[in-house]
Amino acid sequence: MTVPLLELSGLTVEVPAEEGPRPLLDGIDLSLDAGEALGLVGESGSGKSMTVRAVTRLLPRGAEAGGSIRFQGTDVAAMDAGALRRYRDQGVGMIFQDPRAHINPTRRIGSFLTEALTRNRGVARREAEARAVAVLAEVGIDDPGRRLRQYPHELSGGMLQRVMIASVLLAEPRLILADEPTTALDVTIQSEVVGILDRLRRERGMGMVFITHDLDLALAVCGRVAVMYAGRIVEVRAAEELHRRAAHPYTLGLLGSRPSIDARAERLDAVPGRPVSAYEAGTGCAFADRCAQVRPVCRERRPELEPFRGGLVRCHRVAELAPAAEEVPA
Amino acid sequence: MSAAVSVTGLTKVFGSHTAVDAVSFEIGAGGSLGIVGESGSGKTTVARMLVGLERPTGGGIAVLGRDRSTPARGSAERLRRARELQIVFQDPYTSLDPRQSADSAVDEVLRRHTRLDRAGRAARLADLVDQVGLTDRQARALPRDLSGGQRQRVAIARALAAEPRVLVLDEAVSALDVSIQAQILNLLADIRAATGIAYLLISHDLAVVRQLCDTVLVLRRGRVVEQGDCARVLDAPTEEYTRALRAAVPVPGWRPGRPAATAT
Numbered sequence: 069m070t071v072p073l074l075e076l077s078g079l080t081v082e083v084p085a086e087e088g089p090r091p092l093l094d095g096i097d098l099s100l101d102a103g104e105a106l107g108l109v110g111e112s113g114s115g116k117s118m119t120v121r122a123v124t125r126l127l128p129r130g131a132e133a134g135g136s137i138r139f140q141g142t143d144v145a146a147m148d149a150g151a152l153r154r155y156r157d158q159g160v161g162m163i164f165q166d167p168r169a170h171i172n173p174t175r176r177i178g179s180f181l182t183e184a185l186t187r188n189r190g191v192a193r194r195e196a197e198a199r200a201v202a203v204l205a206e207v208g209i210d211d212p213g214r215r216l217r218q219y220p221h222e223l224s225g226g227m228l229q230r231v232m233i234a235s236v237l238l239a240e241p242r243l244i245l246a247d248e249p250t251t252a253l254d255v256t257i258q259s260e261v262v263g264i265l266d267r268l269r270r271e272r273g274m275g276m277v278f279i280t281h282d283l284d285l286a287l288a289v290c291g292r293v294a295v296m297y298a299g300r301i302v303e304v305r306a307a308e309e310l311h312r313r314a315a316h317p318y319t320l321g322l323l324g325s326r327p328s329i330d331a332r333a334e335r336l337d338a339v340p341g342r343p344v345s346a347y348e349a350g351t352g353c354a355f356a357d358r359c360a361q362v363r364p365v366c367r368e369r370r371p372e373l374e375p376f377r378g379g380l381v382r383c384h385r386v387a388e389l390a391p392a393a394e395e396v397p398a
Numbered sequence: 399m400s401a402a403v404s405v406t407g408l409t410k411v412f413g414s415h416t417a418v419d420a421v422s423f424e425i426g427a428g429g430s431l432g433i434v435g436e437s438g439s440g441k442t443t444v445a446r447m448l449v450g451l452e453r454p455t456g457g458g459i460a461v462l463g464r465d466r467s468t469p470a471r472g473s474a475e476r477l478r479r480a481r482e483l484q485i486v487f488q489d490p491y492t493s494l495d496p497r498q499s500a501d502s503a504v505d506e507v508l509r510r511h512t513r514l515d516r517a518g519r520a521a522r523l524a525d526l527v528d529q530v531g532l533t534d535r536q537a538r539a540l541p542r543d544l545s546g547g548q549r550q551r552v553a554i555a556r557a558l559a560a561e562p563r564v565l566v567l568d569e570a571v572s573a574l575d576v577s578i579q580a581q582i583l584n585l586l587a588d589i590r591a592a593t594g595i596a597y598l599l600i601s602h603d604l605a606v607v608r609q610l611c612d613t614v615l616v617l618r619r620g621r622v623v624e625q626g627d628c629a630r631v632l633d634a635p636t637e638e639y640t641r642a643l644r645a646a647v648p649v650p651g652w653r654p655g656r657p658a659a660t661a662t
Contacts, residue, residue, distance in 0.1 A: 111575035111576065111577060111578075112546070112575050225437075254436035254437050254602065255436065255602060255604075255643060255646045255647060256436065256642055256643060256646045257436075258646065259645075259646035259648075259654055262654040263654035265654075266654050281575065281576060282648065283576075284648040284649055284650065284652065285648040287648075287650065288648045288652045288653055288654055289654060311650050321577060322576060322577065324580075325576045325577045325579065325580035326576055326580070326605065327580075327583065327605040327606055327608060327609035328605055328608070328609075328649075329604050329605040329608055329632060329644065329647055329649060330608075330632075330633075330649075331608070332608055332609055332628075333609065335584050335587070336580040336583055336584055336609070337580070338577065338580035338581040338583075338584055339577040339580070339581075340581070342545050342547055342548075342575075342577075342578060343575055343577065343578075358577075
């Protein structure tokens, strides 16, 4: 059996608070194979960004992680300083929502792109620049030689996000962690940037965890999608089946909340209440207070993530609620 | 009866840059127009000129038939303009006073814009709080103790307190979680149905515009690309740019994978 590229088992994160430790992640189990793209979808406080921070061991001060994170079979928590540096440099590459916050504004694009190669890998400057030019061209930036001499403020947000993707590609990681990488971009630019990311990832056989609040975007870019709520995964399903087979009331709520570009709905099927964080969830199902299907058992006992119709669902009532018609293969 | 908003040849020039270039549109009483565009389209500048935060370089703006393309003369005129048209911004955290509770923010508007006595204001406040779906407890809370969706409800209640005939919604649902966004979109639709208020929604999100608006105007680099009935423009766009905007929206079955377009 092959070892997964990334494997999370029972991952928890807690931060200290006056009344005792506060959970942010409440037992995340996920596995990603090499070359696979997985979407993490959820609203504020669902824990999707915290999951990625835990994977890179970049947790907020005082936060404690539990459970295990294995990258190519190696326990990330047990890595010493050198192994951790190699893991962050060559194992995983991160793309953030706001490239301006992650690229030093006082240094030229060329120096940003080549630093890791020349300093950490002993690549000669001229060679590093040649690689940077090649990869800038690959992400669709024209006149890459001139771009190397420019400063970040001379580039638009869309261009800078391409530079960010180029910098990750230069490191040739096995896994890309993309946290809302196109949320700040205009929709036509988003389409281009996501297209570039998708193509290059496939060409190079890299794995990707793609975090977004936009379910339809995740479905377009990823083979599999995990829906998160209150620091837990509530449903995992193949992207192409999600619209047809979504079974968790929260996933269905997300699908019903989003207005359609094709037709005006009389009313949107809004989920009442607001998203809660893991530390606000009770002992039972975290979604119970907002769920139209809630029963006493939902508040008493925490449901497990269990196989249901080709995916995984965390809901006590899923078997009785899901309409039978959806069993029919399309 | 005059239109709620009538804008003709509206232009705004900043230095050598024309941010808004001869834009014209009309919103009928109780109508709802969406202005969509990407960064730099000038959509927010249009909103700011309507509210009086920017002075137009050229063209006319009339609200309820009265011109407001030049600054108000005197406080009575300014008050009347505020009573006619109010705005809700994208981020209620920066548009609300952090030291002021929701009920005192609404009461302040009621004192300025109505002649209600204390009891009358309290009754109206209770109505408004109820109308936007806040609890009494939330109405007494400071903005920092409220969630994003609750704060946006406060901003809407505050705007409605003046009983305006026009509400400008500048990306007012863009920063909200999708389940909360749906609640606010339903709320805004209910308020329009109940009061006959007119909306001008500034948005980058075509699906949100379709849900809330009857007509749409597509803006690019300050110019009108296409305008008309929402269903017509979105289902059968005549302009290449509108088609590109629409095609870029992820929908079921959508695949990115356009070849690496050379960016300019």
